[in-house]
Structure formats: structure tokens, C-alpha cells
Amino acid sequence: MGKNPQKGMVQLGGIANPDRKFLGLKWKVLLLSSLILIAIVVSFTAITYRSLMHDFENQRDVQHQRYAREVEGLIDQISQNLHQLAQLIPFLEGMNTALLANNGANIAQTFDPYWAPLQLNKDIEMIRFYDSANRLLANWGHSESYAEENVMLGWVGKANAREQPISPLSCEKSCTQFAVTPLLVEGNNVGVVVIGIPLVDVVLGFKDISGSHIGLLLKEQGNRASSSDMRIANWNFQVAAHSREMNVAILNKAAELYRDFDSLEPGVQVFWNNQYFQVKPLRLEKIGALDKAKLIVVSDITSTIRTIQGSTQQSVMIGLVGLILSEILLFVILTKPLSRLKHIVFTLPLLARSSFQDFRTALYSDNQKQLLKDEIDMLDETAVALSYQLEKLEEQVADRTRILARKMDELSKERDFITHLLDIAQVIVITQNANGEILTLNAHGETLIQYAEKELKGKPFISLFALDGNLHDLSTHLEEIRGERRDQLRHEANILGKDTSVRNILWLHSRLTRHTADDPAILSVGLDMTEHKRAEGRLAWLADHDPLTDLFNRRRFQEELEQMLNLAARYKHSGALLFFDLDQFKYINDTSGHQAGDALLKMVARMLLSSIRNVDILGRLGGDEFAVILPQTTAEGAIEVAKNALACLSQGKISVNGRTHKALASIGIALFPEHGNNVHDLLAAADLAMYQAKEAGRGGWHLFSNEEKTRERMHTLVYWKEKIEYALLHDQFLFHFQPIMHIRDKTIDHYEVLLRMIDDDGTVLAPHLFIPAAEQTGLIHAIDHMVLRKSIAHSAQIQHRGQRVRFSINLSAHAFHDPELLSILNEAFSHYDADPSNFMFEITETAALEDLPAAKELMQTIKKLGCSFTLDDFGVGFSSFYYIRQLPIDVVKIDGSFIRNLADSPDDQILVKALCDVARGFGKKTTAEFVETAATLSVLENMQIDYAQGFLIGIPASADESPFRDYLKV
Template identity: 80%
Template sequence: MEKNLHKNAVQLDGTGNSGPPKFLSLKWKVLLLSSLILITIVVSFTGIIYVSLMDDFESQRNAQHRRYASEVEGLIDQISRNLHQSAELIPFLEGMGTGLLVHDGKNIAEAFDPYWAPMQLTKGFEVIRFYDNSNQLLASWGASESDTHDDVMLNWVRKVNAREQPVSPLSCRKSCMQFIVAPLLVEGNSVGVVVIGAPLVDAVLGFKDISGADIGLLIQEPGNTPKNNEKRIPSWDVRIAAHSREMNLAILDQAALQYPDFNQLEKGIQVFWENQYLQIKPLSLGKMNASDNAQFIVVTDITSTIHTIQSSTQRNMIIGLMGLILSELLLFVILSQPLSRLKHIVFTLPLLARSSFKNFRSELHSVGQKRWLKDEIDMLDETAAALSYQLEKLEDQVADRTAILARKMEELSKERDFITNLLDIAQVIVITQNADGEILTLNAHGETLIQYTEKELQGTQFLDLLALDGDLRDLPGHLEEVRSERRDQLRHEANVLCKDASVRHILWLHSRLTRHTEDDPAMLSVGLDMTEHKRTEGRLAWLADHDPLTDLFNRRRFQEELEQMLNLAARYRHSGALLFFDLDQFKYINDTSGHQAGDALLKMVARMLHGSIRSVDILGRLGGDEFAVILPQTTPEGAIEVAKNALACLNQGKIAINSRTHKASASVGIALFPEHGNNVHDLLAAADLAMYQAKEAGRGGWHLFSNEEKTRERMHTLVYWKEKIEYALLHERFLFYFQPIMHIPDKTIDHYEVLLRMLDDDGTILAPHFFIPAAEQTGLIHAIDHMVLRKSIAQSAEIQHRGHRVRFSINLSAHAFHDPELLPMLREAFTQYNADPSNFMFEITETAALEDLPAARKLMEMIRTLGCSFTLDDFGVGFSSFYYIRQLPIDVVKIDGSFIRNLADSPDDQILVKALCDVARGFGKKTTAEFVENAATLSILEEMQIDYAQGFLIGLPMPACDSPFKDFLQT
């Protein structure tokens, strides 16, 4: 039964996991814990005893070493006293007194020489020297090795001569010697100094007899090689100057191997040698100088002491382990029965978790017995049974309430998830504030936008985020009204200071929240980022009046300024002038060096013209390479002078592109107002005609318009071009050029724009701007439109019949929408050549649809029923583009090239093009970008998801004979 209960307990581990948990009985846990405690006590007790024994041992050894040091010093003092006694007897030796009195070294040598050998043998003298009162050496005996003491010895002599007091120094330069330096007295007078030195070998030998320990004298001599029988220890860099006879020098070699650092001997080291524990420790002697590099060491046998400590430690460990085992056995016997009963209860408890209340009580009662003396386990048994009754009652109540609660929790969970997801994905800043205006929470989009985390802003005043200016001085008071429930909502705009010091323009909406406690939020603040919108709005407003390349007034704004100036001149009867500039050979620069060179030249001309006119004059770019200047309140002479200055300034300008140098040059037409015109149209026409007169006169000059030549020149120009156009139509001197347009996503050529050129009599290829204005004024534009459409349809059909498909994009002039024959001609041509209308896309401009929008929309819808499509050209130049894209049946919009040329280097153009693309995509239109001249621009267009690209990077306009489909065209 217990096995089954244990299995039930294993199946429910309290965490909902089905795997069996690891189990260890409480009995074993108690035994393990008590064992760890007892082991810790035994080990600690043994360790304390061991440390105490070692401390006692060290204390005894230190005391013993102090005795050793005292004994060695006593031996050295004995040597010193013997030397002093010998020094006092020297003047009384036969013949010494006379020699010392006269300071005769020869007499001293002859008198003392017989005594030197006996003194070496009996007294152990190593060296003896005699000095006079002037510290001059008179005579000396001893080994040459003592010469190393000369400098130090001379200092001793000077000191003794000066004080007439003996000194007893110890010196260990090459060998350790005890010296006596004593004054020599003869007949009561000081006649000099005697220096006697004896080695410390006697002290070393005598120490063994006194203490029973081995002693050695070590002298540090780095790098010296041993001489004769001299013993050295290389790893310590020491020489053994003396040692007791019984000392085994191999012990020192063994110690040097184990302890290579000689400084480790300071605290004493232990060496195990031939079953003996030996301690090697230096003696600290006050008589030894640190400069002598000499050290006495004592080798002591500590084997018996170590064995005593080890035996005591082992005995304590054995006694402790035996006590541990007996304690564990006793504890095991005591805990077995109670813990077995407790284990049964524990393994029965899982039945309560499975709501098996009756089985639980049955298991408890079946094993329970009537006891006369109850203990805690009996009380636990009874309490568990009572608990089962109570749980059974509560479970019935919980079951009823759980069903209700589950439904409510599901609803709350859905609401919570919805709100959480809404805050995370909402592209607005969501902030909650307390009653003091401190920020409590911030959503994920807010963190990304202002670059502060929610944790960083918690406790920060909301107003600290804002850049308050004069218009927001009352904002703190209004926010306080919302937080204090005196106002429901507040709407305002303010700049927010981001973490990276950038500023973002935010539209804020603050709403009051219902509070139940003081910790609840008092206000909800929702912010919409208007930064890009404001920037784009400002850019669009600026572009409505300015040329994006040169930053000058565009044609529309310039005409408005000219109209205002004409009105002021008429009101106050002032005169003024209009200067019309047209650059010379600008097309040549574009063709040879590319549009980048042309743009650079236009920018340079704009700067130079701006610098050459007065501050009150108005400068604008009318389009292409045309500039104009309004000169208010000036005379004809003043206007001519300004024109001359401007031309002189332009003649100094030049640019170098691709190893080519281009100079700036222009022709200037001058028209006066109100003399040559009192409205914008007439005055511009007059200045334009004057400019052409300047060009015909040789370029780079100026011409003042006169009323006499107005009609004549205009008619001459129209007749000239009318004849050229009629001749070109008759003799097929119009040429087709094709420029490829690439589909950006898959990098394939999707279609080609058909471009018209005229072959002049001298072989020059003329661009459309030379003949199209005259064609429009003479009515020949319809013939040109029909010719282009018919030939394009025929060529498309020929390619289609050869098994290939090429799409063409054809420009329609503004006059095409007033041509009643256009639609019938298209139907007839598609039928005649059996061409597919879906291969044709017609490009129109705002100007084409401007005059009669309903008629243009009707004609476009009828043409689209044939299967053709339409492109709105020059999209974005004016605000009317957004109106036409909604009113006209447009399929593709072509973004004006002025926004594309400098796209890679102009963040403003990037913002504007992105906005134009988003607008077009919002209306379901595809987009084309023209003037794509480099890979960087193409990459940005691809990121903006623009559909088509056209420009020099994609391909130059090419004649039909050089086109990819040349083999499929009729010759």
C-alpha cells in the first residue's frame, strides 16, 4: 500500500509536471545534516588542537633560537675578550716597546716576528697590524684575504686613535672575523693602534659542544665560483664559510632545492631528510651587520616533536569519528519509527490534491492505531482528516464560483491583450502622468521615438521633455486643470527634446483619467509625431515658390512678383526693366558632360547673377537655362549697365567636369515697363524676342527691345520655323529616338519613351524645344502628333508580328486634347496595323489638362477604353499635381527630374520624393523617376519602392538604328 501511495505522490509534484521528482526521505536528510554538523565539529576541534600544538611548538623553537643566539654571541664575546687581552700584552713583549715608541716598522717587525707563529697556533690569530698615531701602517702579518678589510679597518684605526678607546667589530666580507682594535700604551703614552683578527670558526665549533645543534656560517656572494675546497650553494648564491663538524652539508643542498629563495629562511624551513624532520633557521645576532651579507643558520632535529603532534592529531580524529558513528546509529534508531509514520501521511496527501477525500481518510484510518499517549504525528493525522472534510466542502463551493470566474477572466484577458497590443503597435506616444505631472508609463513607440526608456523617464516631470517657447507659457496651467479634474481634455503642439538632443514636433492630446486611489494615473497623454509632416509641408510650401536646383524664385512666383511690380509701377508711375538671360551652348554642355555638369553650371550662374544685382532686384529661374531679373525704378541706361555687369561677371565663371572646362556665357534681352508692356505676358514676350536678337548678334551680349521690331521679329521667327516643320514633315526629316525605362524590382527594361528630333539642313539634330513652340503657334502641332502616333503604332505592330513585344511611352502635347481627329485617328491606326493598344502609354503634363479639365478627362477615358494607359509627367512640380492625380484616369506618375538629380545628396529631396511616392501609391498609381544618373540614386529609389527608373544610368536616348529592336523595324 505504501508503495502505491508513494507512486501517487510521485505523479503529482505540485508544479503540474508529469515527470517523477527526485525524492530523499526526511530521515536521511536529518542523518546527513547531523553527520555534516558532527564532522564539522570533529574537524574543527582537531584543527584547533593541531594549531595549538603547532603554536606551542613554534613558541618553544623561538625561545630555543633566542638561547642559541645568546650562546653564539657569548662565544663571539669570549673571542673578543681573548683578543683584547692579547692586545694589552703586546707592548710588554721584548723589543716591542722601543719599536712602538719610535714608530719604526722594521724594529716592530723584527721584535714581533718570533711571536707570530705561536700566536697563530695558540690564540688562533688570523691577522695583526700595527699603526702609528697618524694612522699609518707600520707592520702587518696575516693572510692576503684580510686585505678586503683595509678600508673598513682604517676607519676603525682612526676612531681608536681619536678616542683612545678599544673597539671590537665583527666583519664578514670574505670571511667572518672578530677584530680587536686597541690603543698601544708604552710608558703611559699612546704610541699607536694594534688590530688583531681571529676567525669565528672557534665559535661555530664551540656552539655544537654547548647546544648539541649543528650550526653553519653562510656568506652571500652572488655569481662567484667555488675556490679550492670551498663549499657553495648556487641557488642561494651563498658560500659556507664555517660549519660544525657533524653537519651534513647535503641537508642544505636539499633545502635549497625545496626553497630556492634564500629569504624564505627568515621564518625557518623544514626539511625531511633520512626519516628525520629538520628545521633550518637563521640566528638573529645584534653583532652582525646587514652589509656583511653573512648569516648564522642552525639545523635542529625536530623529528620527535613532529611525531608527537601527528600522533595527537590522529588520536583526536579517531575518537571524533567513533563518536560520530555512535551518534548516527543512535539517531537513526530514534527517528525510524516516527518518520515512517510521517512518510505515510506525506505520501497520502496527494489524494487530497486529486480530490480523493474518502480514499484519503480511509488510508489514514487503516494504518492508525489507538494510542494512550499521543504525540505530534497523531495530532497531524487527526488534523489531516479534519482538513479533508473542510476541503471537500470548499471544493464544492469553489467549483461553482470557478465557472463564473473563468468566464470573467477570459473576458478580462481578451481586453488586456487587446489594450497591450494596441499600445505596442500604435504609432503614437502614449504617456500616463500622476497628479504631480510625473511620468508613470511610456509605450514602446514612444521609447523608440524620443530614445528614452520608460525606466529613465519614470518620476520625471512631463514638462521637462518639452521645449517651451512663448506660445506655450500657459501650458503648465492648462495641464494642471486636466490633472485636477477641472478640464477633460487639452490639445496642443510642442517640441520634444529627445535623448540625442534632437527635437521632434509632437501633436499632444491630454485626457483626464478617473482615479480610485492616489497611485492611479491622473492623465493620459497621447502624442502624434508631426516632425516629418511639418518638414515636408515646409518643403512643399518652399518648392511652390522656388526652383529646387538654384533656390531662386520659379516661373510662377517670378511672374507673381513681376505682376506686383507692374501694378506698383502703374500706381506710382515708376519705370522699371526686365532682363531675360538665356545661357549659350547649354545643350552642348549637357550632351558632352552630362546633366551633372549642366546642374553645376546653372548653380554657378545663379550665384554669380545674384552677386551682380542690387538687393532690391528680384532674380528667378524661369526653367531650363533661362533666368530673369526684375529691376524696379530704373532707367534704360541703368538696365543696360546691370546687364553689362552681369555678363562681365558670368564671363569670369567656369567649371571643370571630366577633364573638360566649360565657361559660362549668356545672351540678355532687356524690356522696359510700362513702355514695352504693361502685363506679364507681353513683357516676357518682349524680353524673349530681345534675347533672341542678342543671340543672333553673336551670343554673349545684350539687346534692348524696341516696339518697331516686335511684330517683324516674331513673324520672321514663326515663318522660318513653319517652313522648316512643313519641309521636315514632307521629306520625313523627323527622327525617332528611344530611351529605355527600367522596371526597378527585377532590373529589366519594361518600355521605351519615344523622343522626337528634327534633322536640320546642315545635318544638325534639333531638340523639340526649337520647333515645338512654333508648331503650336502655327497649328502644325496636330500634324506632328498624328505623324508620331502613326509611326509608333506601325513600328510596334511590326515588332509584335515578329513575335516580340515592346511598349512605347509617347508624349502628347497640350493641343492634342483640342484635336477632334485624334481619337478616330488612333482607332483607325490600331485597326490598320493590327497593333495592340496595351503597348502604348501616353504622357501628359499638367499644362495639357489645365485649359479644359472635363474635356481632357473625357478624351483620356475614351482612349483608355481602347486599352492604352496614361502617365502624368512632371509630377510634384506644383500642388495641382495632387489634384490631377485624383481627377484624371492616370496609371503612372512620373516624378519630376528636379527632385531626382540630387536625391543621393539632398535629405530634403529624399523626404519630398518619399512623400510623393506615398501619395501616388495611396491612389493606386505606379511611379517613374526620371534623370536617374548614378547608382546611389537608383539604390534610394529601390528602397522607396518606386516602380520605374529613366535616365543616363539606365540608358541614353538612341536612334532607331541603334535600338535593341532595330532588326524588327521596317527599313
């Protein structure tokens, strides 16, 4: 087997494929190392060649710059010689007289003998004389070969003006160097002489100083004739002058390779007549880009190129020799070790067949003792040790397979448990494949969307959604999860059930790890948020509406009124405000109960809506007060609407327990902007007008007038101010206590302290009659102080008799701006030795609205004494949620408008449940007021509301009628 390993491999069937072509590791190493060495040789040669060429190009660039300086120097030398010649002209015999005379004929006659020698000896091609006024006096030479006349006159004018020579170079028609020199005779400027000489000498002399050839190329003109051997057709140039040794054929060869003359700028190589030449334009500052002439330098670089080529060939030969020697050496080194390794490789398949003994025998038969161990010897030993280990592991695998079979049964039971858990989970659980098609749906999902799993299997998951959202974005995000570019997606969307019902679902999509193509790709879990969204919508609606009548509440009505006042002021419109107050409404509540009062309020709301225009705005301001905004109307129009409303209300009546109640109202009318241009003043005017209507006789209307505004208000304030001061002085204030029950224990937990005032005739007055006047006159602080002192005194008296009663006291909005409040509390607690933990203070949003930081600081200070706080009217506006989080509240009192009809109103039940959950989430206890029926109390108990207050629990009673009356007696 050691002698024929391939035959052994064939005998191992299934372990190796004998039909595949085999290439030994030795040849693979040789092939790979050859490729690497070749790449190294080629790279090194290329780098060497590029470096040599780069150095050569840099050297040529430096040399080309030197050429430019040398040509510039030759041109400057010619220009200097011309100026020297021009300065000698006035000293020629007779020229000074002719120039002073400023006579062109004399100048021509005198200078004519000198023209021919200058042409022959100095190569002068043109001379012109101009006077100081720039007029041509005499000239020699052909003007059409030189610059334009206007250009030359410009030079002359500049030289005359400055009296300084200039040296222009013109290549418009041929390259000529000019010297424009002022002529001075006896210290006077008599004109200008212009001398022109061609640049042919520069071209012919360039070879002598540089060793390279230079040519002067001129742009072909339509009227210029040129010989074919001097013409460069591809560039549209003709060779005007060149070095004697330069062959024009080189330029023609360059023009064939590079048709665009600008491509010669970096310098190009041309191979011609078995030689290498570099062709490169020579840029001079004196020859502009718009000139028709070009200078081009041709350099013989044959020797340098051949030197670089020779160095490159030598590098290649050295690299190839090194490559061959390295391959031979590597072949000799690898042959024997790789042969031994090959034997081990072809023996290893025996391990796959579990032929451990045969494997060890095969290795030992070919094992040759080495003087020193190497890696292959260690591989032999390791392979043998591995065979023993594998043999042992195979025995362990057999034992563990039996154990695994038992555990598979256990996993099957766990899988059944998970399946059952998914079915009973109160969420939708859906799995999708890689194409977004539904694979599974749990039992709760089937119940919720009315589809069976088999009906949805294979359908796109996206088809479940109602067409009211951005399904394109959702589809894109799900595709990102399936494409493993995203792990999770959370969103809300509406799904359409089989019964066409729409449910709002909060989805969480997660990417699953897949082992096969059939495994689920996405797990989608959906939580039904339909009822929660409905409650949120109800809360949003209640922020602007009265829950009983569905009309705008006071806050929203005031916003509408303010907006209407702004529009009226902008567009100069007038309008009216109607203020309704139902007559004898308290009598209806007292005799027939709050349910009768609520029914009457609903009827009044419907009748008022039917009696006003579509553009009019109706709202319930609270209790039995309604108001209507009449935009763009007059006093007559407002009175007509009031009459119609009263006539409509007179037709309405309700019957409760054998009693019939009619809907009667008194209406106050105020016009805007006549009676007020802001919400407060207008409402006050309408309110005063309403009271005038009541005084005149119920069931009528009254139009406010400015004359009675101040008189009525002052009369009202003075009247109540005197009453309040008299009551404070003679202790005419009375406390009533209403019990508040702990619902779970069915025990009275504490009492709310309600303030009443005794009138002169013994009538007990409710707070809403005198508290507004107290706030306007500043007496509210005295009332707050009196309530706190008397309440603390009562609590201490009960406490000292061995009992404990907790009081809940209402704080006015002005209490938070009372600098004496905290000191009075400390003084009263200390004086009466009362326990502060027996006191709860009720505040409303209005109390904290003006200065929230100050209110928060004061409340925290009072809580440090041991007192607690209750937030009243919770839920009326969304701001309640803000205050419950910002203020140190212990208890929230849910507004009674949500409690009255709780047993019969599913909407109110959803809302109260949501309010309770919010309060409980913030760690607050809850109190429900206006609890009047046992059914309402039962619903509150099921909702786990903490406290209940209302007529069912107990009506407000005076101290003499309270359960703790015996403890208050002296």
C-alpha cells in the same frame, strides 16, 4: 433568540453595529406617512384659501370697475345739468338785451339778482361771461379756487371757435366740473358762459348708489392750510371731501402700512377697529395722471374675510382628524407583520458568518403557521432557500479561488508582454495622474526625448512642451479630460528634448477608467512627425523655388513679375526685365555630363545674386535660362546692371575632368511698361532681345525696341512654319526611343517615343526648337496626328511579328482641344489592328490646366479603349497632388530635378520618398527620370520606385539603333 433579536445582533460581532441608534421600520413608516399627510393637508388648505381669495379679488375688481362707471355717470349728469342751466340764461329777463349789447356792466347788473339763488339752490360756485372775442365781461365767484386763467381762456376759445359746448374737469387746485357753453341770442353767437360746480355732491352721493365710501384727496400745496384731522401726512394729501360715514382714521392707517400711494393700485386690506377694509384708488378718465386730486374707495370686507377664514379653519380641522385616524389604522395594520420582518432582519447576519444551519434553525423556531401566506412567509421560504444556495456557492468560491490563483500567474505573464510591447512600440506612450503629472514613459519615448522615466516621473506633462504654442488652451483641454468632460484630444505640438532638440509630435490623449485614486487618468500616445513636417516644408519651398539653384522658379518668378507690373502701372514707375541665356551650355552637358552643368548653373546663380541690388528679383526659368526684375529703373540703369552681370560672370569658371568651362551668357533687356504691360509680352520681348544678342555675338546684351518686335516675331514664326510644313510633307520627322526599366525585374518595360526633326542640312533638331512655333501656328495638331499614326503603325508591325513592345507617347496641351484626336485614335487602332494596351500617353499639368473637366472626360474615354496615362513632371508644384486625385492617372513620373543628385542629397531623398508614398497611397506606379548613376538607381530600388529612365538605363536611339529594329524592317 427570537425573543431578543437585538441581543442576537450583538452576538454576531462585525455584522451589525450595536452602538448605532435603532429606529424600527414601523415607526419610520408612521413618521413618513405622517409627514406626507401633513403636507397634503397643508397644501389642500393653502390651495383652498388662495382660491377663495382669488375669487374674492376678482369680484372686488369687477365691483371697482362698476364704481368707476357710476362716478363717471354722476359727473356726466352734473355736466349735463350745467349745460341745461347755461342754455336758460339768455331767456332770463333782460339778459338777451345785455348779451346783445356785449356790455359787461349791463350783464353784471342784470344777472346779479340771479347769482344768489343759483349758489344756494344749485351749488354753483363760479359763473363767468365772455364775449365772442374771448374777453371777460363779468364774473361771480372766487377765481383762485379754480383752474388757471390761461387754461380757462383755452376752453373759451375752443367753445367760441366750434360754437359747441365742452365739459372740462379740473383738479389743479380743487376738483371742479365746468360747463363752457356758447350763448345764442336771436340766432347769433354773443359769447360764452363758464359755470363751475364742485364735485362734493359726487362724493356725498356715491354711498347711496354703491354702499361703499369714497373720499376726494387733494395734493397739499405750500400755501394751503389744512386741519390736522383731515391731513394724510405720509401721502402728502388732505381729504377735501368724503362720505359722512367714512372715518379718515382708516386712510391714516393705510398710509402707515403703505407709504407709497401708488402701491394702493391693486387694492390693500387694512385691519382697523376689529374690522377689515379694502382701500383702493378709483381711476377716472376725466382725472389725468398730472392732476393734484385722487379719488379713493373704502369698502367694508369684514364679513367676506371672516367667511374665508372660517372655511380655512374648517379644512384644517377636518385634515387633522383624518390624519390622526389614518395613523392609528396604519399602526394597527403594520405592528404584527413588521415584528416578524424585524426578526428576519436580525437573523440575516448569520448568513454573513456562514452559519447557515443556525440561520435556518432560528427561522424555524419563530415560524408561525398562517392561514394564508403573505409576503413575509415568502421571505422566510426565500431566505431558507438562499441559505442553501449561499452554502453551495461558498463551496464553489473555494474551488474557483484556487483556479483564480493559477490565472493570476497567467495575467502576470500577459502584463509583462504588454509592458514589453509598449517599450518596443515606435510611439511615445505616457500616462498621467489626475493632477497632470507624468507616471510612466515607455522606452521609445526615453530614446526620443533623451529623458529617463525616473527623471520625468512626478513632473507636469505640460512642462515637456516648447514655449511656442498656446499652452493655455492645451492645459484647459487636458483638464477637461481629467474632469471627465471630454474623452479624447488630438493635437500637434513641439516638445523640447533633454538635448534642447525640438521635435514635432502628433498627440492623442484618451481618458482612462479609474478604480482608485492612484490609477492613471490619461493615456497620451505621441507619433513623431518631425521628418514628415520637414518633408512638407521642403515640398512647400519647392512649389516656389528651383531645387538646384534655390532661386525662384518660373511660376513664382512670373507671379512676382505680374505684381511688379501692377505696382508700376499704379504708381507710374518704370522698370526692366533682363533675360539670361547661357552660351554653349549644351556643349558642357554633352562633354562633361549633367553634374558639370549643374555645378555651372549653381555658380551662375551665386554670381548673378552678387551682381544685382537687394530689391531686384532673380529667378531660374528653366534649363540654362535666368531672368532678373529691376524695379524703378531706366534703360541706362538696366544696361549698367547687364554690363556688371556679364563682367561678374566672365570671372567664373569650373574645371571638370581636365576641362575648364567659363560662364558666358547673352542678355536680352526689355523695359516696362514701354515694351509690354503684361507678363507674356514682356517675356517675349526680352526673349527676342536675347536672340538678337546671340546673333550679334555671344557674351553680350541687347535692348529691345518696338520696331523690331513684330518683324522679328513674324520672321521667326514664318521661318519655323515653313520648316515644319516641309518636314510634314516630306516625312522629315524622326522617332527616337528611350528605354524605361522595371527596377525590381531589371527588364525593359516600355519605351518613351521622342520626336526629332531633320533640318535641310541633315541636322537633327530637338523639339524645343520647333514645338513652340508649331503651337503658335496651329501645326501642333498635325504633328500630334502624325506621331500617333506612326507610333501605332510601329507597334502593330512589331505585334504582328510575334513581339510586344509598349510605347509612351507625349501629348501636347493642345491635344485636349483637338476634336479629331479621338476619331484618329479609333481609326488608327482599327486600321493597323494594334493593341491599345501597348500605349501609354504622358501628359503634364499644363495639358489639363485650361479645362480640367474636358481633359478628365477625354482621358476616361481613351482609357476605355485600353490605353493608360502617365503624369509627367510630378512634384514640381503642389497642383500635381490635385491632378493625381482628379485625373485617371496610372503612372506618375517624378521630375528629374529631384533625381539628379538623389544619391548625395538627403533633402531630395526625403522629398522623393514622400512623393512615392503619396503616389502609392493613390494606387499609382512611379517612374524616375534622369537616372545617370548606379548609386541613384540603388537608392530608387530601396525606395521601391517602379520604373527608371535615364542615360544609365539607355540613351535615346533612333528606330534603326533600337533593340526592336529588326521588327520594323520591311
